[in-house]
Amino acid sequence: MEDDKIVDLISKSNLHIEVREKLKQTLDTATPLYVYNLLQTKESIDLLFATLDGAESQLLEKESNLSIKMLFHIAERDSTLLQNLVLFCAESFSMFMYNDDPVLRKNLFLKSDVYATYLENDAQLREIVFQHLMIEDEQWVHFLHIPLFIFCYASVICFNSDGEELKAFYPDIWGDNFNKLKQVLQHTSKKQPSVFYADFGFYHFKNYEWEGCMYRMFEELNPYHFNQTYVAPAIQRFLDKIGYEDDTTKVLNHVSISRLQFEYEESGIHDSSINELSDELCIIEHLGISEIWCDVFPPQLTKRKLIELKKGEIAQQHGDKWAVFIYKITDVELLKEFGVYDTAIKFLRRVEKIHTRFINGDYSQIKDFS
Known part of the structure; x- marks a missing residue:
């Protein structure tokens, strides 16, 4: 709309x-x-x-509070119906959570244990599910309002597992993934990044919004345990990668690891920013600790400057576009000219701030602190 x-x-x-x-x-x-x-x-x-x-x-x-209120509305304020609705959403989400889209073949869904357990003999629940949470056609069922399914999935796991079970379960949910590619267009009123997945890479979640929603739900529902056992180790891994030397070394490592590059139009106007997202960077972004390369504003470049960068193998022309490989730059002053250095420092300080809080034993919800 x-x-x-x-x-x-x-x-x-x-x-x-x-x-x-x-x-x-x-x-x-x-x-x-x-x-x-x-x-x-x-x-x-x-x-x-x-x-x-x-x-x-x-x-x-608070996303979790809004989710439960939505479900309560869908369940017509009936607590028993709400309980069954939450269980249905949790179990049905596991059927498509790692798919590209929230779609299942209709015949498979109607023959599933989930359908038999929750909908087949419960006309009231079946009616509200198909009224509010699904669209069906002759061949497919399309699930709607996916964050509600994710909330239910996370809730059932959080409230039916002890600490050790959760600690073992977290890595199974998100897994180890190939790096994703993020692109931020410069000339849009809202800087919403697009995230792309490599054709040859292995990923658990193939939908970036679902992946982020799952992180946020666990962090809201069980912040102390989730932050201590899953988020804190991820941040530690990221900081280990960029090292503990001076700021310049940290920035150079951060830029290199994220493989930051800028796309320019032939006129020298900045068009977009592109970088890789490791699992650790995804967690940092999804939980609102800090955004990576979303608030960097590179200057317009002259044709002479682009040619100069090309000679240094830092830029390359593709048709009417130029790619500037920021991750190849080792000159700090040049990084500052591009606005990269200060942006990187701001990002690192935010991550280090949360890391320090965790070290001090405060694993409360990140949103309440930042």
Whole structure:
């Protein structure tokens, strides 16, 4: 949907005025992302507005709280129905969580244990599931509102596992993955990155939004255990990779490891930024610790400068585009000219700040601290 149509829907809604203003602000800034995503389709907007009817704006501040309120609305405020709905969503999500899209063959779904256990003999639950959480056609069932399924999946695991079981289970959920590629376009009003997966790489989650939502849900539902046993070790691995020498060495290692490069138009105007995302960098971004290379604003380059960089094997021309391989630069002053050095320092300081908090034994929710 176009932004102006969404703004019109918000303005004409019966929601509290503070809620309406927060939704408009979210639409403008894409923050928080989980609310922004709910404003992108008519189905999710209808569900969001119904959930927020009569609610204060604080409900928007925590993703897990908003999720349970949405599920409670779908379950028609019936606690028994809600319990069965949560179990159904948790188990059905495991059927497609590592797929590219939330789609299953209809005949396989109707023959599944999940369908037999929860929907086959429960007409009320079946009705609300197909009314709110699924679309079916002759061959396929399409699942809707995936963050609700992820919330249910994380909730069932968190509240039915002890600490040792969870510690062993976390790596199984996300696994070890090949690096992803992130691109941030310069000339968009909202700097929303696009994330790409290598054809030859191995990945658990193939949907970046689902992967991030799963991280956030576990961190909200069980912050102390999750941060201590999974997030803190990941941050430690990242800091080990960039080293513990002076800032210059850290920046050079960070730029090199992330393989940062800038794309320029033939006129010398910056077009986009591209970098690789390791599992550790994904965690740092998903949990809002810091964004990598989203707030760097490279200068416009002259044709002479581009040719000079090409001679130094730092730039390469492809048709009407230029690629500048920032990760090959070892001259700190040149990194500063590109705005990379200061951006990297800001990123590293945020990561180090959380690392220090963890070392001091504070594993509370990251969002409450940053």
